[in-house]
Amino acid sequence: MPDHVIEQDAAKILIGDGDRPAFELLTFWHRNFGIIGSSIIPHFDKLILLDAFNPNTSSPRILYQGETSLASRIMGSKWAMNPVDAADAFDADYRKLVGTHYLKAETTQTPIFDLVATHVYAGNGLNPRRYERLILPVKSQLGAKFLLCYSFETGSDLRESSSGPSDEYPIDQRQQSRHLSNPAV
Numbered sequence: 554m555p556d557h558v559i560e561q562d563a564a565k566i567l568i569g570d571g572d573r574p575a576f577e578l579l580t581f582w583h584r585n586f587g588i589i590g591s592s593i594i595p596h597f598d599k600l601i602l603l604d605a606f607n608p609n610t611s612s613p614r615i616l617y618q619g620e621t622s623l624a625s626r627i628m629g630s631k632w633a634m635n636p637v638d639a640a641d642a643f644d645a646d647y648r649k650l651v652g653t654h655y656l657k658a659e660t661t662q663t664p665i666f667d668l669v670a671t672h673v674y675a676g677n678g679l680n681p682r683r684y685e686r687l688i689l690p691v692k693s694q695l696g697a698k699f700l701l702c703y704s705f706e707t708g709s710d711l712r713e714s715s716s717g718p719s720d721e722y723p724i725d726q727r728q729q730s731r732h733l734s735n736p737a738v
Contacts, residue, residue: 579664
């Protein structure tokens with residue numbers, strides 16, 4: 554499987570693609586016109602908070618990563634405790650691959666929904682991963698700009714993952730993206 558990122562239509566999250574947290578986060582984003590507020594608190598442990606994108610780097614700096622975010626589940630809880638060094642856990646090619654859509658979300662100030670297929674070093678070596686990602690450009694009430702990233706694996710990847718599904722969204726209850734049954738890979 555070659556590594557790739559495919560942009561999807563973010564509006565489709567609102568009609569059933571994605572999962573429940575993606576739906577709720579995108580709904581909150583639209584209701585609040587991109588201004589970060591207390592409505593994301595129930596999902597904050599699943600999110601990665603990134604600094605505004607700097608075009609001179611391959612990906613934005615990680616400011617915070619939730620303990621139950623997909624990256625923390627793959628990389629382990631110790632990874633989540635040191636946001637400054639967290640990006641170094643991913644190689645430069647991977648950061649460049651996924652960084653393109655961070656830049657697009659930042660420059661267009663619109664949500665980006667994509668499918669990422671890559672290999673990630675975790676635990677027992679290099680493992681293939683396929684996951685969906687919702688990137689939300691947000692602002693504080695004082696105008697500071699950030700990016701929120703929510704990622705979730707497809708059902709088949711969750712069954713193969715050693716970490717398994719979260720208790721909150723077991724596989725048989727998670728809403729899955731209808732368009733992923735046969736993605737062009």
